[in-house]
Amino acid sequence: MEMVKIVDEENNKYTFKRYKGYPFIIETVGNVRDQLAKIANRHIKQDDVLVCVFPKSGTHWLYNTVMMLRSGSLKYSGSPTMMEFQDFNEIEKMQSPRTFGSHLRFRFLPEQMKIGRGKVVTVTRNPKDIVTSVYHMLQNLGDIGYQGTFEGFLNIFLSEECFMGNGSWFSWIKDMEEWEQSNFLSLSFHDFKQNTFANVVKLAKFLEVDHDEDFLRSVSESIQFNKLKESHKITTPPSDRWKDISEDGRLPIYRKGEVGDWKEMFTVAQSENFNKIFKKKVEEMGLKIKASCE
Template sequence: MTDKLTDFQGVNVINGFKWPPLVHDDTPDNIHNFEVREDDIFVLSYPKSGTHWTLEIVGNIVCEGNKDKVNENYRSNPPGPIEFSDNYKKLNSFLTEKPRVMMTHARVDVLPKQIFEGKGKVVFMIRNPKDNLVSYWNFLKEYQYLEEYEEWDSCFEASLKADMLYGNWFDFNLPYYENHRNKKNFLFLTYEEMKIDHKGCVIRICDFLSRPLSEEQVDKVVENTTFSNMKASNLVSFFQEKEDIGKRKYTLFRKGIVGDWKTRFTVAQNGRFDAIYNHRMEGGTALAKRIIFEI
């Protein structure tokens, strides 16, 4: 009988922190010292927070809603987070006349330090932690990193600990939001805000990036980045082809709804999570005012 553990990829533990296996031992330091250009745009989030959706919106804004330009300018970008493999090295060779649009799940002490000096711009996406966890679990069980992430109950338990892959939701998001939400080169949006007012959030991103678009162009960006259009587009096949690691392919766009956590959380788990959430977000935490669990 085959040992089940041989099916799992494992993780890379660097300085006590769990990263996916594609992150090399020297990558966190190299990312922190990454040379940032003034026109760089980083899409930053905890995994499964609407990262690819936001990345697609930003790419469409830069290309004024022109699909052909998006394909030409950004489908050649290294897919996946800049911390994967040697993506950050490849990005150094990109032409200077085109703004680099990059995604990352780097925690606050790993993010390029020049960003905190005001270089580049960061579009930071946050998703309510319950939906985020359900989406993350579906991702993790497909990628098969660790056995403890395979079943919902064990993944739920793991998500509450500091040594979760990429850390837990609170440890990742709170330091960013509490310390950098008023920085001029950071824009914080929530997944739920984008679901409620897709066009309004597109305009907010345009304003933040100082890239004004006409009404027609804004509408085109919105149309190109609806959930149904992205799921049907070549974006899905592109990322699945490029991120086929060890012959495992994951679902880039699954449901894209708010409130899916109700299909997975038990009453006991929900009560336990609420208690932890209330404790971690107490004391007038500004982020708590923006988190909603259903619309």
């Protein structure tokens, strides 16, 4: 592993860990290699569920929906234990059925999940909204890898040196689309917003949990963005894990949760350039994703 520090011509500063050619956020535990080995070799129980989502695409939204469906309770569950950022034993201590999370590319997930053990769920989002949300989050944290302008971060986000997804969003999606196991479900952020109840029903069926319509509608109400944001503010305790990079030991998880918020951030030129790269990458990589960047 090497620690990479880049300063571009506009004095934007970018720092990440590089291992075997892949970029990793500096908060990834240790030398990356050992943590990845532990993750790859992790024993997966048949009733384990992994919420694996590209950063700022709806991780906490999906995680809390899964938790409500699996527990039969409308209680807010906070943040998932993330495999790459927290001590390996945190997941080992969990009582079954276990639900945990990751932002890693699918190629780095547990080997047992790659052969169908446990379940994996994700949610995909317009990459323009993602980069907008990621940039705002980085502005509200200590130095976890980027200090600079939105233009500078946009250039990095579109490159294979984007530490948020161990490469570009396009490569992350490519890995996801190559996951051919029946233990996988992908939802759309935009559709989840528009048709929340239908997606809750779809998720419940995939998780093989049996609830009546009234409970599923209650879940749909309980996971509305403003309710989750308020619950996070009220119930999430400060964490020693994040005290050095956040103001009060709480990560700024929720901002707006809107579709199309990128329009408040992108210039016309930035949007047009993004569209060109999006079209080119989707065609070159043969991506099937229907996510729009408009």
